[in-house]
Amino acid sequence: MAVIMDGKATSAKLRKEFLEKVSLLKEKGVTPGLAVIIVGEDPASQTYVKNKEKACVECGYYSEKYALPEETSEAELLALIEKLNGRDEINGILVQLPLPKHICEDHVIRAIHPLKDVDAFHPENVGHIMTGDFAFVPCTPAGVMELLKEYDIDPTGKRAVIIGRSNIVGKPAAMLLLHENATVTVCHSRTKDLAAICREADILVAAIGKLEFVTRDMVKPGAVVIDVGINRNAEGKLRGDVNFDDVVDLASYITPVPGGVGPMTITMLMQNTLRAACIQNNITL
Numbered sequence: 078m079a080v081i082m083d084g085k086a087t088s089a090k091l092r093k094e095f096l097e098k099v100s101l102l103k104e105k106g107v108t109p110g111l112a113v114i115i116v117g118e119d120p121a122s123q124t125y126v127k128n129k130e131k132a133c134v135e136c137g138y139y140s141e142k143y144a145l146p147e148e149t150s151e152a153e154l155l156a157l158i159e160k161l162n163g164r165d166e167i168n169g170i171l172v173q174l175p176l177p178k179h180i181c182e183d184h185v186i187r188a189i190h191p192l193k194d195v196d197a198f199h200p201e202n203v204g205h206i207m208t209g210d211f212a213f214v215p216c217t218p219a220g221v222m223e224l225l226k227e228y229d230i231d232p233t234g235k236r237a238v239i240i241g242r243s244n245i246v247g248k249p250a251a252m253l254l255l256h257e258n259a260t261v262t263v264c265h266s267r268t269k270d271l272a273a274i275c276r277e278a279d280i281l282v283a284a285i286g287k288l289e290f291v292t293r294d295m296v297k298p299g300a301v302v303i304d305v306g307i308n309r310n311a312e313g314k315l316r317g318d319v320n321f322d323d324v325v326d327l328a329s330y331i332t333p334v335p336g337g338v339g340p341m342t343i344t345m346l347m348q349n350t351l352r353a354a355c356i357q358n359n360i361t362l
């Protein structure tokens with residue numbers, strides 16, 4: 078039976094550490110500040126933003142929320158970002174994606190100052206992730222790496238297979254595993270013999286967006302299975318990209334959904350915001 082990798086407990090532990098670091102920062106007159114911008118009424122996005130605000134309170138950060146109407150123009154959004162870029166008490170700026178269709182995500186991502194880009198989506202930060210010289214890491218792949226660390230799983234020399242090549246999960250997860258010396262394969266919708274490649278994985282990361290897609294025949298006995306997916310099943314329950322019940326007795330470690338990678342994502346946003354505050358104030362903790 079696999080060890081269940083507890084993202085909730087790991088998150089709680091890290092958030093406590095951040096809170097302690099924040100009290101040291103506050104002694105130096107600095108409180109990490111995060112601005113979260115949401116445009117429109119998407120219910121999933123509303124929940125994510127609420128959870129980000131809650132995490133800020135838990136970690137002792139200052140936060141501002143901008144809930145803008147659906148019809149906000151791109152120019153208005155860019156003007157707000159520009160204003161936040163110039164404010165010292167705001168260390169991180171997060172624009173909740175997706176944005177309404179009339180706003181270009183790329184323009185918005187590029188407008189955020191790279192030192193305040195706590196989602197690490199700006200091309201400058203994406204480049205740093207390539208070279209390995211990075212301060213900010215996209216939150217979901219960072220959460221995956223932190224969970225591996227928490228459970229003493231060293232990727233060195235291991236065969237890692239990632240299913241999914243998105244810019245926010247698959248690709249950066251591949252780079253981070255590569256920096257930790259794994260031998261990495263990235264699979265996607267046009268990969269041939271997917272199951273056979275997955276069966277080679279010592280560490281299998283599923284970031285597909287398809288309910289319970291990964292089944293027993295795709296998992297090597299003893300593999301570490303990391304499930305990034307968030308899907309709803311027919312009963313409306315949250316489930317991952319991995320068929321948990323099918324795989325749990327075969328894997329050595331597995332993340333549940335909910336309670337695995339999900340909570341870690343927001344915790345890594347808190348980590349990036351703390352780093353941003355330190356960098357912008359020339360403080361080493």
Ligand code: NAD
Nearest residue numbers: 217241242243246265266284285286305306307338339342
């Ligand atoms: P995406 O839709 O941008 O990318 C999905 C990837 O899966 C694509 O690269 C595609 O090639 C691949 N894919 C699709 N069908 C496939 C198939 N049949 N075989 C092999 N590969 C296939 O999605 P994303 O933004 O990377 O998110 C992936 C999942 O992770 C979603 O369920 C999303 O909700 C979830 N997610 C979770 C968190 C979190 O905090 N836990 C954060 C971001 C995304």
